Amino acid sequence: MTLRSRIYVSLFSIIVISFVVTGVVAAFDHYEHDITYNEERIAEKEKSIRASLEYLLLQNGGYIDTDSISMLLGDKVCELSEVNNLFITIYDLNGRYLVSMNTDTAEANKIPMQLSPELTNQIKTTTKTKAVILPSETNDTQNLAYWCFSDDYGRPLALVGMLYEKKEVEKAKLWNFMKEIGTTYIVLFILAAGIAFLITRDFTKSLSKLSESINHLKLGKKNEPLEWKSNDEIGQLIQEYNRMLFQLGASADKLAQQERETAWREMAQQVAHEIKNPLTPMKLRLQHLQRSWQDNPEEFQTRLNDFVQSMTDQIDTLSHIAQEFSNFAKMPQSVNERLNLQDIVKSVLTTFENENQTISFHQNNTNTAFIFGDKSQVIRVLNNLITNAIQSIPTERSKKISLGLRFSENHVVIKISDNGSGISLEISKRIFMPNFTTRSTGSGLGLAMVKSIVTQMNGNVAFRTQVDKGSSFFVILPLDQKA
Secondary structure, three states, rough: HHHHHHHHHHHHHHHHHHHHHHHHHHHHHHHHHHHHHHHHHHHHHHHHHHHHHHHHHHHEEEEEEEHHHHHHHHHHHHHHHHHHOOOOEEEEEOEEEEEEEHHHHHHHHHOEEEEOHHHHHHHHHHOOOOOEEEEEOOOOOOOEEEEEOOOOOOOOOEEEEEEEEEOOOOHHHHHHHHHHHHHHHHHHHHHHHHHHHHHHHHHHHHHHHHHHHHHOOOOOOOOOOOOOOOHHHHHHHHHHHHHHHHHHHHHHHHHHHHHHHHHHHHHHHHHHHHHHHHHHHHHHHHHHHHHHHHHHHHHHHHHHHHHHHHHHHHHHHHHHHHHHHHHHOOOOOOOEEEEEEHHHHHHHHHOOOOEEEEEEEOOOOOOOEEEEOHHHHHHHHHHHHHHHHHOOOOOOEEEEEEEEEEEEOOOOEEEEEEEEOOOOHHHOOOOOOOOOOOOOOOOOHHHHHHHHHHHOOOOOEEEEEEOEEEEEEEEEOOOOOOE
16 A cells, blocks of 8 residues: 555544544434433323322322222323323232223233232332333333332332333434534545645655665666755655765775675685696606606606606696686677577587486477577586586496476476485585585586576576485576567
């Protein structure tokens, strides 16, 4: 998600959260107000009915015989129900239904005909000043209120039940409020979008420019600094970028100089080392020839011939080492073209055919593998890997080399395996280093050259080895898909 998108989302999220919180608070306030309103209203109804019943009791001298309850309260219940717009029920002290305005209405409203003993006992003991209010089991908008009707001496006479219909007086106001606040927040959405656009336009434009400059930042090349007129946070960021750009350029120059010096130093050490190796036996042979002339002149001619042959071999070795360093240093410019890899492989294999070694070839299908590269460099890669495979096999073993091609959708893998001595873990870590070799006559540049050539072809080189069992080298090259 882009920075501009995050700013938009943040602003809109704040507005949405504000709207939701406002709605929740308003709904909760409406709910609390309705509860308070209905509690106050049912208390008023209860108070009014209690007063009417107490007046009836007063008219009868403060006492009513329990056997006369149904007759005396029957008409009064109908009157109170109509005046207060309530359904009132009278129960005896055992919780049995006695009288109401209409029995059919009582059954329709699911008014209980018999109260439970627990409720009956609760009504008689706890409702002297306030009724027991219970929710209706059949209608969420109704409540049932019960209290005990007693005489002037506090003796219970009957139980009074009242069906109360709850009213949602604030519902219409709540919906009107939500509509008004919803309209307000829609306007805020539009304003926020405009404000976010204005805020982020210049801000993200400058950051995009900075990001683009960083993406195009190249070591060893001239990188242009950025300009910013304001001295704000973005200006400070750009100033820091320009300062780091200057330091980076200086560090790159210094690093390049150090790398050149290190490369020349290592190359000089390697050249000196490789040249020094043949010089020591050459010196010893020369001293031995001198002693032969002094001690045994009659055999001098034979020894001279041996000396000349030995010197010739050593000079050839020096010449080979010099040529290897020359090739590695030159690494001539590639002349890339579309190549038939199978033809090159078969051509290279014919040069290694002899009675001292067996080289097998296989591929996983009959497709023709075309790659894009320099033919001479591909041949150098194959020559070097096959030569290394042959030289890794001890002389007492039968030399068996296999070369295989395996195709995938976009790549071809060249696998060269041998049954040689393998490569130890310590040597594996340095095997592609330019100045590393395990042979006294090697320059240490062969595998480094292979890796360099394959990397230039957008490929990769890997190997797998087992000590004393053999090694397999893998050259992975992209296929040329152009027909």
